[in-house]
Amino acid sequence: DGGITQSPKYLFRKEGQNVTLSCEQNLNHDAMYWYRQDPGQGLRLIYYSQIVNDFQKGDIAEGYSVSREKKESFPLTVTSAQKNPTAFYLCASSIPTSGRAPPEQYFGPGTRLTVT
């Protein structure tokens, strides 16, 4: 089955530790995205990548880092510099945005990170 997988589903860390969230897709999508969602809030874009070995900061990139070494994978590292890391993290991917087709984004199941 094609889809987007994120692991783990729940993650607990102590303050001051870096943590890496996994995102893998087998949809052959070029573009991948990371969002965070806080209770009662919309999704906010952290980082996105249109092609392998290239990525751009979103609206709230401070305290996060990413890599895109393979088309299928887009891991997100939450560093100790992120002041409020507890959130629901969502990875998404989309079809190429060339032409007139709208860039429909599809989401993985998410990782709920709790930092204490």
Next chain:
Amino acid sequence: QKEVEQNSGPLSVPEGAIASLNCTYSDRGSQSFFWYRQYSGKSPELIMSIYSNGDKEDGRFTAQLNKASQYVSLLIRDSQPSDSATYLCAAAYSGAGSYQLTFGKGTKLSVIP
């Protein structure tokens, strides 16, 4: 600042009624719009996309777009209890050769049996 505004609700409708969800956006350059359904504790699921003025129907769902008024809506006919969820509206805008989405905070819909 690109913004998408939604009434947070909750919006309560009886089973079988039409649920009407509304969204406004600030960026006139936005061309594509999306509705996602998000059940509590789950990730968003794409249910409709629209990029031309007018209506687009898919089963019990109808998306409506009015670019002059910068207004997008989602109608759910014959609402079912299983439609109870938070509905997120998103607008796509282009920049740096790519598209990004701006999301509203969502409207919580409750369908009462």
